Amino acid sequence: MNFETIRGKALDRVPLTFDEALWLYETVPPARLFRLADALRRRAVEEPGTVTWQIDRNVNITNVCISGCTFCNFHCRPGERTAYITTPEAYDAKIEETLRLGGDQLLLQGGLHPRLDIAFYEELFRGLKARHPEIRLHALGAPEVAHIARISCLSIGETLRRLHEAGLDSLPGAGAEILCDEVRRRISPGKPSVAQWCEVMREAHRINLPTSATMMYGHVETPAQRIEHLLLLRDLQAECPEGHYGFIAFIPWIFCSEGTRLEKEGVRSRFSPLEYLRLIAVSRIVLHNIRNIQASWLTVGKATAQIALHCGANDFGSIMIEENVVSSAGARNAFDAEGIQRAIREAGFTPQLRDQLYRKRDYAAALSRQ
Numbered sequence: 001m002n003f004e005t006i007r008g009k010a011l012d013r014v015p016l017t018f019d020e021a022l023w024l025y026e027t028v029p030p031a032r033l034f035r036l037a038d039a040l041r042r043r044a045v046e047e048p049g050t051v052t053w054q055i056d057r058n059v060n061i062t063n064v065c066i067s068g069c070t071f072c073n074f075h076c077r078p079g080e081r082t083a084y085i086t087t088p089e090a091y092d093a094k095i096e097e098t099l100r101l102g103g104d105q106l107l108l109q110g111g112l113h114p115r116l117d118i119a120f121y122e123e124l125f126r127g128l129k130a131r132h133p134e135i136r137l138h139a140l141g142a143p144e145v146a147h148i149a150r151i152s153c154l155s156i157g158e159t160l161r162r163l164h165e166a167g168l169d170s171l172p173g174a175g176a177e178i179l180c181d182e183v184r185r186r187i188s189p190g191k192p193s194v195a196q197w198c199e200v201m202r203e204a205h206r207i208n209l210p211t212s213a214t215m216m217y218g219h220v221e222t223p224a225q226r227i228e229h230l231l232l233l234r235d236l237q238a239e240c241p242e243g244h245y246g247f248i249a250f251i252p253w254i255f256c257s258e259g260t261r262l263e264k265e266g267v268r269s270r271f272s273p274l275e276y277l278r279l280i281a282v283s284r285i286v287l288h289n290i291r292n293i294q295a296s297w298l299t300v301g302k303a304t305a306q307i308a309l310h311c312g313a314n315d316f317g318s319i320m321i322e323e324n325v326v327s328s329a330g331a332r333n334a335f336d337a338e339g340i341q342r343a344i345r346e347a348g349f350t351p352q353l354r355d356q357l358y359r360k361r362d363y364a365a366a367l368s369r370q
Contacts, residue, residue: 037281037312056105065111067190102366108139125167141174142200173214210245249292284312306347
């Protein structure tokens with residue numbers, strides 16, 4: 001392999017081959033890799049000296065899930081004493097607090113609940129929008145959409161259309177983990193296959209529903225499978241109809257193992273900042289058609305996330321007023337609005353509040369809205 005040849009392809013936005021991408025990830029010295037990724041970041045974003053951030057809240061629709069993921073401590077089975085479905089009153093209180101803090105969005109996550117069908121989500125979304133029309137709903141994920149379609153006897157396309165009409169504003173990349181069926185059978189046996197995950201995203205792109213893409217790495221997958229994941233996302237984005245949103249952002253994060261079934265099976269978190277930074281850099285290089293790469297401070301911490309801004313990432317994510325799932329497996333990092341802006345400035349950038357579509361928001365105006 002020749003680095004300069006690959007560098008030229010990357011700068012010209014020519015898709016890299018699997019072998020080229022894997023060679024970059026495993027072999028190229030960090031300084032050269034990071035310089036290339038930073039150069040591509042500067043070309044991809046309109047304001048290279050700015051790093052975006054967001055204020056939103058992760059709210060769990062329910063903690064009941066039948067997917068059997070071995071990396072998740074949060075879920076419970078149907079009928080367990082701790083099972084719940086969030087009430088309208090609880091949503092209202094959480095939304096009002098989010099708005100007071102300048103937020104504009106709920107990231108609604110749940111699980112594969114055996115009884116919550118399309119009618120439940122239509123009623124939920126319509127109710128939230130009727131009571132809080134200013135709030136955006138970044139909700140569900142490909143596994144939940146596929147599950148809702150199955151138990152409602154609907155196609156994926158019809159399910160997404162109905163959810164969108166009911167108030168769904170954008171679709172998170174949740175449930176991607178590693179897009180390799182061998183890995184998925186090991187860590188998330190009840191979730192849809194890679195083909196089904198892609199079908200949901202492909203249909204979302206077709207109806208111009210904005211989406212994001214994710215990767216949870218650092219468990220049972222190989223480096224080659226991480227690269228396969230990136231190439232699949234790149235190729236899926238290339239299918240997106242011209243003028244449609246497609247994948248707006250890519251967010252990789254490290255597996256947190258504390259107390260999980262995977263940990264009991266001997267698979268533990270082994271976080272390497274350098275490995276994470278290499279993944280950020282290669283993501284920027286490979287995903288030439290996805291503009292925004294997010295640094296996941298929640299799982300890697302402030303310092304590593306700050307360095308990631310010089311290795312290809314252009315977004316610092318959300319302060320996440322509330323987050324329960326990753327935190328239940330050992331993620332302990334936290335930011336408030338002032339802290340996240342200070343961290344961005346310390347890294348040498350100007351912070352810019354954004355919405356889910358990466359449109360600028362004015363922080364002072366967001367706070368004064370109440």
